[in-house]
Amino acid sequence: MIDVNAPGFWPQLFETLRIATGQTLYQVGITLLLTAIIGVAIGTILVVTEADGVLARPFGSRALGRAINAVLQLIVNLGRSIPFIILMIALIPFTRLVLGTSFGVTAAIVPLTVAAIPFFARMVEMSLREVPAGLVEAGTSLGASRWHLVAKVLLPEAMPSLVLGFTTTAVSVVNFSAIVGVIGGGGLGDVAIRYGHQRYSVTHIIAVIIILVAIVAIIQAIGNAVSMRMRGGGPARARR
Amino acid sequence: MITFDKVSKTFATRSGSVVALDDVSLEVAQGEIFGVIGRSGAGKSTLVRTVNMLESPDSGTITVDGMEMTALSAGDLRDARRRIGMVFQQFNLLNSRTVRGNVELALEVHGVAREERRRKAGEILDLVGLADRAGARIFELSGGQKQRVGIARALATNPSVLLSDEATSALDPETTASILELLRGLNRDLGLTILLITHEMDVVKTLCDSAALMENGRIVEQGRLDEVVLRDRSKLSAGLFPLGELPEERGTTIVEITFVGLASNEPVIARLARDHDLSISLLGAAIETIGGRQTGRTRLELDGGAAVNAKAVADLRSQGLAVSVVRGDA
Numbered sequence: 001m002i003d004v005n006a007p008g009f010w011p012q013l014f015e016t017l018r019i020a021t022g023q024t025l026y027q028v029g030i031t032l033l034l035t036a037i038i039g040v041a042i043g044t045i046l047v048v049t050e051a052d053g054v055l056a057r058p059f060g061s062r063a064l065g066r067a068i069n070a071v072l073q074l075i076v077n078l079g080r081s082i083p084f085i086i087l088m089i090a091l092i093p094f095t096r097l098v099l100g101t102s103f104g105v106t107a108a109i110v111p112l113t114v115a116a117i118p119f120f121a122r123m124v125e126m127s128l129r130e131v132p133a134g135l136v137e138a139g140t141s142l143g144a145s146r147w148h149l150v151a152k153v154l155l156p157e158a159m160p161s162l163v164l165g166f167t168t169t170a171v172s173v174v175n176f177s178a179i180v181g182v183i184g185g186g187g188l189g190d191v192a193i194r195y196g197h198q199r200y201s202v203t204h205i206i207a208v209i210i211i212l213v214a215i216v217a218i219i220q221a222i223g224n225a226v227s228m229r230m231r232g233g234g235p236a237r238a239r240r
Numbered sequence: 241m242i243t244f245d246k247v248s249k250t251f252a253t254r255s256g257s258v259v260a261l262d263d264v265s266l267e268v269a270q271g272e273i274f275g276v277i278g279r280s281g282a283g284k285s286t287l288v289r290t291v292n293m294l295e296s297p298d299s300g301t302i303t304v305d306g307m308e309m310t311a312l313s314a315g316d317l318r319d320a321r322r323r324i325g326m327v328f329q330q331f332n333l334l335n336s337r338t339v340r341g342n343v344e345l346a347l348e349v350h351g352v353a354r355e356e357r358r359r360k361a362g363e364i365l366d367l368v369g370l371a372d373r374a375g376a377r378i379f380e381l382s383g384g385q386k387q388r389v390g391i392a393r394a395l396a397t398n399p400s401v402l403l404s405d406e407a408t409s410a411l412d413p414e415t416t417a418s419i420l421e422l423l424r425g426l427n428r429d430l431g432l433t434i435l436l437i438t439h440e441m442d443v444v445k446t447l448c449d450s451a452a453l454m455e456n457g458r459i460v461e462q463g464r465l466d467e468v469v470l471r472d473r474s475k476l477s478a479g480l481f482p483l484g485e486l487p488e489e490r491g492t493t494i495v496e497i498t499f500v501g502l503a504s505n506e507p508v509i510a511r512l513a514r515d516h517d518l519s520i521s522l523l524g525a526a527i528e529t530i531g532g533r534q535t536g537r538t539r540l541e542l543d544g545g546a547a548v549n550a551k552a553v554a555d556l557r558s559q560g561l562a563v564s565v566v567r568g569d570a
Contacts, residue, residue, distance in 0.1 A: 137332065138326070138333075141294060141403075142393070143317075143322050143349055145349065152345060156336035156337070159336060232335075232379065
């Protein structure tokens with residue numbers, strides 16, 4: 001039991017939280033960076049390799065397009081259906097292979113990224129599907145190449161929606177990053193377990209909750225603002 | 241300028257196959273405005289979309305400005321599309337870009353440098369009357385303005401052909417009139433060949449030099465409008481004049497006389513009644529401006545016997561009048 005009235009309690013608490021918050025933000029930041037790049041790539045390939053997609057026939061082969069699509073669908077479905085806590089444990093050998101250790105703040109980025117990519121890829125897929133087919137058709141009629149259709153039509157038009165999807169993903173990653181604290185991933189989850197749970201400090205638990213709520217609120221506010229700004233402050237289209 | 245030669249296209253759907261184009265042959269002359277009219281589902285949308293190969297036909301060839309579209313490689317097809325602009329019913333503009341940005345997209349995809357894009361976009365926006373809205377976002381525009389941006393985008397690459405897929409169908413009558421006027425001006429000033437599809441006879445009437453009527457994937461009639469209006473029993477021509485339904489069958493002959501330019505000072509009907517001893521009922525009449533010319537049509541009912549009516553019609557034709565026998569003997 002930790003004594004709130006002990007000398008040095010509050011300075012220690014703040015120091016612990018400062019370090020843990022930094023670890024969480026670092027984990028979440030790197031995870032989101034990797035997720036943004038790989039998730040957009042996978043989500044885009046999922047959409048363009050569909051039967052009526054821009055890249056339905058890569059290298060002139062519909063079979064190849066169908067195969068790529070099927071494999072990515074399988075990966076995304078698998079990633080989405082395994083509960084994070086199980087995925088995290090299952091990935092321990094893989095993490096050790098990649099980083100040489102499965103323990104610590106950096107090591108936790110591996111399971112976080114592996115979980116976040118399929119989640120975000122699915123959101124990218126949904127956002128791109130919302131882009132009216134007529135826009136791609138208009139681009140085609142102008143003589144745009146397949147790459148230009150993706151880079152200049154599909155992705156920019158989906159961007160406000162992509163930003164909202166990314167925001168939802170970011171919130172989930174913050175959530176998951178607290179879970180990795182349980183297996184030695186550091187961060188705010190680690191504080192909650194070690195001080196709050198094992199040493200019965202309600203103060204620590206409450207502090208962690210406040211910080212997590214604040215992080216989530218800030219992420220959501222930024223995401224909403226950026227998405228709205230991209231729409232030019234125009235009428236918000238209903239999403240989902 | 242645009243030639244369809246025996247073009248066919250069938251779509252496979254869940255409930256079986258649908259023939260969208262059935263052995264279509266069509267010729268659009270350079271510099272003319274050609275309208276394809278038909279109900280929804282007649283195949284006209286597929287027709288216009290095969291010109292720039294948004295839809296590739298199952299068989300037949302399409303030639304635009306000497307290029308056989310159906311035989312081009314992917315790279316050549318992209319180049320060929322610079323020469324063929326297209327505007328859409330739903331405008332299909334990018335919300336992620338400004339008005340200018342939408343026009344510039346047409347040049348960006350062909351690697352035109354930034355300054356040149358700017359200059360060209362400004363020039364074209366001026367042409368369609370939107371120079372002052374260049375920096376506006378798409379959602380800030382009215383429907384008519386959106387279609388002007390659509391037209392500007394289509395024209396940015398200096399095409400020789402403009403395709404219009406129901407460009408005015410989402411617009412109110414006044415806006416439609418202003419867009420049609422713009423298209424007419426572009427045709428006149430730039431020598432632009434326009435192929436448009438529509439379900440509105442008014443569009444054909446006010447804008448087109450030539451027209452084709454489509455039903456169930458087939459072209460059932462086509463020709464220059466000034467020639468079509470004089471045709472006997474022409475479905476296309478009948479659609480141009482709002483004379484209403486025919487009365488019930490009562491053993492009489494019904495004819496329609498078409499006057500172009502309304503130049504007739506002759507008492508045609510009075511003389512016809514007198515010379516053939518007929519009593520003639522006037523069932524309807526209309527004056528329309530077709531292809532820029534005042535054209536009138538009267539629908540008459542002749543109560544003589546078959547022989548008398550036939551003689552009367554022959555008499556009218558011998559005076560050089562365009563007579564269409566829409567019911568009965570003659």
